[in-house]
Amino acid sequence: KVVCVTGASGYIASWLVKFLLQRGYTVHATVRSLRQPLLLSNFDFSSAFISETFSTSTVPLIYAADDPKKTEHLLALDGAKEKLSLFEANLTEEGSFESAVNGCECVFHTASPVLLSVSEPQTQLLDPAVKGTLNVLKSAAKVPSLKRVVLTSSMAAVMFPAKPQELGDVIDETWFSDPETCEQKKLWYALSKTLAENAAVKFSKENGLELVVINPGYVIGPILQPTLNLTSEGIMGMIETGKEVFPDGIYRLVDVRDVANAHILAFENPEANGRYCLVGFVIRSSEIMKILNTYYPALSHSERCVSIFIFKV
């Protein structure tokens, strides 16, 4: 069976590709650029982050160069030699995904910019998310073998409705973020995910595509790719500085491996439909800080800063 994963070099997608190969799928993996810049050491990145989510006793503070090899970890996966093909595709280029989706039974559309601080929301976030999603779906809709599209949306597209939130509200798949509310609050990432999910649902209905949407919370867990993604960086930031990134924040955490597996189930289970919120557990920022301080007490604030400096240069 042939499937396509967009944004394959990303955090979630790398695990998705790994699990798909393990299950015997042939994977068409799209990456934004196939340039192969400087070689990193042969460090085993699978253990470079908090391997078993907060359960290791040491965290190697490894930082990658700005533009390290984005595909080496994919090409090194078991089965990659026989069953993984790389395709260059950019969300902002129309028709860019045509060859990657060709012959596929499923398109897992994970690619989308994940940025919290932007100067130009329209070009940095909204266009690649919304136009990019339609770009992928338009190409997918032309493929006779296509059975289903699985879209990686986000809890950001769920939990900012127009109605005021009450204490004790249970947030579930019936909630939809309101674009106007997101815009008023300048929640540009949430707006990008909300508009992209809405556009995908509309396009799929109009064009008879089967679509299943996955809405993960804040994703944590080991990384396969050589650079930290935004959410790993957030946790690493707390380890480095000993400070909460969002003081008094509430995190809806989910393990990256569960997120990847949920994508596969969303394709393989014929009964899967609509959208699925993925949250493993809900925790206050201060509680995360306590856990990190318990596991990494040896690093004082100044030691942390020195370690970061050494590994960043």
Ligand code: NDP
């Ligand atoms: P990553 O940043 O690791 O992955 C994002 C991927 O999208 C990268 O491969 C990136 O490529 C690609 N991408 C971005 N812009 C473009 C573009 N213009 N053209 C082609 N590819 C592009 O983040 P995650 O793995 O965390 O995110 C993956 C998906 O999961 C996203 O849709 C995100 O919104 C969603 N999500 C993530 C959550 C999290 O906590 N991490 C929570 C909920 C949802 P490149 O490396 O070249 O930039």
